[in-house]
Amino acid sequence: MAARWIETITGSFDDKKRWRAYKARVQQLPPSHRTAVEGIERYLMMTGPADGDYLLQMVDDLAELFERAAADGTLVREVVGDDPVEFVDTFKNNYGLAGWIGKEQRRLADAIQRAETEEKPR
Amino acid sequence: MGKLATEMLKGTLEGVVLAILAGRPAYGYEITAWLREQGFTDIVEGTIYALLVRIERHGLVDVEKVPSVKGPPRKVYSLNAEGQEYLSEFWTNWDFLAERIDHLHNQINQHKQGE
Numbered sequence: 001m002a003a004r005w006i007e008t009i010t011g012s013f014d015d016k017k018r019w020r021a022y023k024a025r026v027q028q029l030p031p032s033h034r035t036a037v038e039g040i041e042r043y044l045m046m047t048g049p050a051d052g053d054y055l056l057q058m059v060d061d062l063a064e065l066f067e068r069a070a071a072d073g074t075l076v077r078e079v080v081g082d083d084p085v086e087f088v089d090t091f092k093n094n095y096g097l098a099g100w101i102g103k104e105q106r107r108l109a110d111a112i113q114r115a116e117t118e119e120k121p122r
Numbered sequence: 123m124g125k126l127a128t129e130m131l132k133g134t135l136e137g138v139v140l141a142i143l144a145g146r147p148a149y150g151y152e153i154t155a156w157l158r159e160q161g162f163t164d165i166v167e168g169t170i171y172a173l174l175v176r177i178e179r180h181g182l183v184d185v186e187k188v189p190s191v192k193g194p195p196r197k198v199y200s201l202n203a204e205g206q207e208y209l210s211e212f213w214t215n216w217d218f219l220a221e222r223i224d225h226l227h228n229q230i231n232q233h234k235q236g237e
Binding site: 061064067068069070072077078080081090091094 | 151164166169171176196
């Protein structure tokens with residue numbers, strides 16, 4: 001795939017296409033549901049995986065959830081509940097530990113394991 | 123349903139949903155509506171959706187996309203063999219936990235009466 005070298009500079013073309021497709025889906029949502037998705041998307045971008053694949057999978061699923069909700073007439077509050085932060089954190093946790101936070105979580109686990117080996121046996 | 127009940131339900135919700143799917147295949151909206159009818163009024167669509175995403179990723183369910191008149195296709199979930207196994211493990215754990223907590227509760231009550 002000779003043409004692909006340029007993607008190491010620009011990022012994956014497929015990912016960009018997928019992102020645009022997701023954005024187009026969100027534009028089709030009723031205003032309330034679009035506002036909710038955009039709010040969640042921002043939070044995911046700030047706190048979620050740095051890994052593009054995970055993020056794309058997450059926003060695709062997110063778009064699907066809200067498309068379905070809009071079609072069923074489910075209100076935004078009935079989708080995210082009283083605590084939107086908790087909802088998004090639960091949602092995010094389903095996609096495994098990716099990105100910087102996953103790395104830091106593994107680093108923490110390593111540190112505790114090291115601490116264990118430094119303890120004298122009782 | 124209070125905050126404490128919601129917190130307590132969280133750990134068991136996965137088993138509850140698998141148990142529902144053991145009865146018959148269902149999609150997210152149905153599961154949410156049914157749970158709310160059963161008194162789990164704090165359960166929201168997104169929580170169930172996130173849970174379904176997880177059990178799908180863990181290979182506990184099979185998914186069939188069924189076209190819908192309005193909106194994207196509905197994902198209908200059914201329990202597969204692995205899900206069955208996970209569910210029976212859930213019930214074993216549940217029985218153990220329920221029994222131990224009951225036991226603890228009774229002990230405390232007896233202790234109180236003895237005072």
